[in-house]
Amino acid sequence: MDSLHSADHKRTLRRELRQRRQALTPREQREAAFRLCRQLKRLPEIRRARRISLYLPVKGEIDPTPLIPWLRQRGISVYLPVLRPFSANSLWFVAYHSGTPMIKNRFGIAEPDTRFAARRPNRLPAWALDTLVVPLVGFDAQANRMGMGGGFYDRSLAFMRRPGPKPTLLGVAHACQQVDALPVEPWDIPLSAVVSDRHIVRPGSV
Ligand SMILES: Nc1nc2c(c(=O)[nH]1)N(C=O)[C@@H](CNc1ccc(C(=O)N[C@@H](CCC(=O)O)C(=O)O)cc1)CN2
Numbered sequence: 555m556d557s558l559h560s561a562d563h564k565r566t567l568r569r570e571l572r573q574r575r576q577a578l579t580p581r582e583q584r585e586a587a588f589r590l591c592r593q594l595k596r597l598p599e600i601r602r603a604r605r606i607s608l609y610l611p612v613k614g615e616i617d618p619t620p621l622i623p624w625l626r627q628r629g630i631s632v633y634l635p636v637l638r639p640f641s642a643n644s645l646w647f648v649a650y651h652s653g654t655p656m657i658k659n660r661f662g663i664a665e666p667d668t669r670f671a672a673r674r675p676n677r678l679p680a681w682a683l684d685t686l687v688v689p690l691v692g693f694d695a696q697a698n699r700m701g702m703g704g705g706f707y708d709r710s711l712a713f714m715r716r717p718g719p720k721p722t723l724l725g726v727a728h729a730c731q732q733v734d735a736l737p738v739e740p741w742d743i744p745l746s747a748v749v750s751d752r753h754i755v756r757p758g759s760v
């Protein structure tokens with residue numbers, strides 16, 4: 555498929571998959587969140603981590619936050635993505651605890667406020683995390699991913715191509731967000747796995 559068609563196809567697919575997850579009822583959402591967290595708690599990539607990034611769900615995204623009390627009990631620190639000021643479409647990962655002041659970013663997503671995030675000790679670059687839980691709009695059986703389309707995670711994870719420490723990347727989504735095949739872009743950073751409310755998909759496992 556040429557790149558124009560691929561861009562068109564991705565836009566259509568992204569819209570369709572976003573509608574699919576927004577159509578889930580509150581009850582289906584709660585059940586999915588519970589099942590997702592049950593799967594995540596089993597994974598060594600979560601159990602062995604000291605620092606994990608999650609996200610606060612919007613618009614039908616599967617909710618990873620029921621995991622937070624369990625992570626805190628185990629002394630695992632939780633970080634959230636924050637839109638990096640003066641740096642187009644990339645992310646900081648900022649400590650999230652009871653004292654973290656929150657604001658809504660330009661997409662209406664709650665995040666630690668800029669002054670808190672600007673203080674060095676409150677944030678980490680992505681490479682210093684052990685595991686990132688990455689929100690997906692779509693995925694396929696090879697664990698290829700599609701996000702919101704801003705390239706935020708891809709840009710923030712570009713260091714994964716270079717030598718050095720590499721965190722584990724776990725994509726999460728509702729099972730209904732799986733499609734047959736997603737176009738793979740040159741800038742896409744591969745995930746270690748995709749975890750849904752129903753299964754776990756690893757690259758090369760089919
Ligand atoms: N919960 C959550 N937080 C996250 C992400 C995410 O996917 N989910 N991100 C992952 O990258 C980053 C934010 N990326 C985003 C990229 C595009 C849109 C977006 O298109 N939003 C609107 C339209 C634009 C607008 O309101 O100005 C929309 O929902 O239609 C939102 C967030 C960081 N935080």
Ligand SMILES: Nc1ncnc2c1ncn2[C@@H]1O[C@H](COP(=O)(O)OP(=O)(O)OP(=O)(O)O)[C@@H](O)[C@H]1O
Pocket residue numbers: 699700701702703704705706707708709710712739741742
């Ligand atoms: N490392 C990078 N450097 C520069 N531009 C990038 C990089 N990664 C992605 N992009 C750009 O970001 C845009 C969005 O990419 P894509 O459609 O793959 O987003 P996505 O993976 O769905 O979003 P996200 O990463 O936020 O979940 C593309 O136009 C792409 O050119």
